Amino acid sequence: MTKKAVHKFLCTKCGYIYDPRQGSGSAAPNTAFEYIPEDWACPECKADQTEFKKKYEVVEIEG
16 A cells, blocks of 8 residues: 545534545545646535635545
C-alpha cells in the first residue's frame, strides 16, 4: 500500500467535510473543490463555499 495526501474541505460553520473523491449533491465524485458548481452550498448548513477551509488527510491506496 502507498500513502497519499488527500485534500478535503471543512465547513467552518458546521464541521461538514467535503471529500472530492465522493462528491456531494451537484458535485460529482472526483470533482475538485475548485471546480464544484458556483451555486453549491454545504449540504448540512447551506454555508457558501467561502466558509470552507482546506485540510489534509493521509490515506493508503493500493497500487
